[in-house]
Amino acid sequence: MIVKDFFAIVERLQSHHNQTLSFSCKIVSHDGNPVISASGNVINMDAAVDEIETVDLIIIPPIEGKQLGQNVKGQRKIVQWLQQRNNGNIPIVSVSTGAFLLAEAELLSHKLVATHWAFIKYFRKKYPTTHFISNKSYTLSDNIYSTGTFTGCMDVLLHYIATTKGEHFAQQCAAHGLLTSPELLTPVLLGKRNHPDEAIIKVQDWIEENFNKYFSILDLATKFAYSERNLKRRFKLATGISPIQYLQKVRIEKAKRLLIATDRSVSDISYTIGYENCSFFIRLFKRTLGVTPKQWRLQ
Numbered sequence: 299m300i301v302k303d304f305f306a307i308v309e310r311l312q313s314h315h316n317q318t319l320s321f322s323c324k325i326v327s328h329d330g331n332p333v334i335s336a337s338g339n340v341i342n343m344d345a346a347v348d349e350i351e352t353v354d355l356i357i358i359p360p361i362e363g364k365q366l367g368q369n370v371k372g373q374r375k376i377v378q379w380l381q382q383r384n385n386g387n388i389p390i391v392s393v394s395t396g397a398f399l400l401a402e403a404e405l406l407s408h409k410l411v412a413t414h415w416a417f418i419k420y421f422r423k424k425y426p427t428t429h430f431i432s433n434k435s436y437t438l439s440d441n442i443y444s445t446g447t448f449t450g451c452m453d454v455l456l457h458y459i460a461t462t463k464g465e466h467f468a469q470q471c472a473a474h475g476l477l478t479s480p481e482l483l484t485p486v487l488l489g490k491r492n493h494p495d496e497a498i499i500k501v502q503d504w505i506e507e508n509f510n511k512y513f514s515i516l517d518l519a520t521k522f523a524y525s526e527r528n529l530k531r532r533f534k535l536a537t538g539i540s541p542i543q544y545l546q547k548v549r550i551e552k553a554k555r556l557l558i559a560t561d562r563s564v565s566d567i568s569y570t571i572g573y574e575n576c577s578f579f580i581r582l583f584k585r586t587l588g589v590t591p592k593q594w595r596l597q
Contacts, residue, residue: 304471325342328373353388356383357451362395391443391445401424401425409439410494412450431494433446434449434503497522497532502537510572515529546582
């Protein structure tokens with residue numbers, strides 16, 4: 299339902315901009331009959347899986363922990379449908395324990411896959427050829443996105459919108475679909491979390507939660523029991539950029555959300571994301587995006 303609500307927001311924004319409505323979101327089950335959720339609520343289906351012929355994006359929701367490994371009604375049909383649709387071109391999103399169905403469909407071999415932290419041990423034992431990790435954002439292996447959290451699913455959907463409708467429109471979707479204040483939303487840093495180093499993922503998590511505070515790389519290294527040199531080396535090996543560059547990217551992403559979601563001044567946004575020197579922030583923003591914050595907001 300979160301996904302369907304998300305695309306309802308997308309549809310409203312497209313209508314507001316007089317754009318052609320681009321997306322149709324359907325909830326399906328193996329037979330099209332209503333499903334009882336883990337909380338006991340009835341979820342009505344739009345169709346059965348075999349009634350869906352054309353598909354551009356598949357999203358698999360979490361599966362209740364006690365059902366993992368059991369022969370749940372309709373599971374085999376869903377698995378077969380996933381195998382038939384996986385031609386390498388259709389992106390699939392696995393949310394949390396939804397990875398179970400993809401693993402059963404034998405689509406996760408030798409892939410990096412994020413799932414719920416409490417079930418990583420179970421998944422690693424049951425599917426030893428897959429590298430399971432915990433990641434609050436998402437990983438991408440070939441055409442399969444995976445995340446351990448609901449918020450990570452939103453990150454994937456925003457990425458999908460950015461690739462199909464452009465980054466500006468994706469940022470508007472993020473701003474209008476806020477579940478919290480915009481500076482707290484996970485930044486969309488494509489590819490920077492797509493690695494297996496869970497220790498560095500924890501460093502990234504900390505940076506994203508403390509992006510507006512002052513800290514040196516030595517402070518960061520000391521906090522996570524690294525030498526400064528070792529942290530820089532390991533961080534760049536995992537993400538492809540330095541910790542300082544990552545911090546700057548996080549701050550720029552937070553600023554972009556604030557520019558769209560609020561009417562705060564550029565100087566206020568600069569201070570909010572951790573830059574007391576507004577001129578430096580404007581230069582960094584322009585160097586990164588080719589336009590000033592004010593120009594970006596107007597666009």
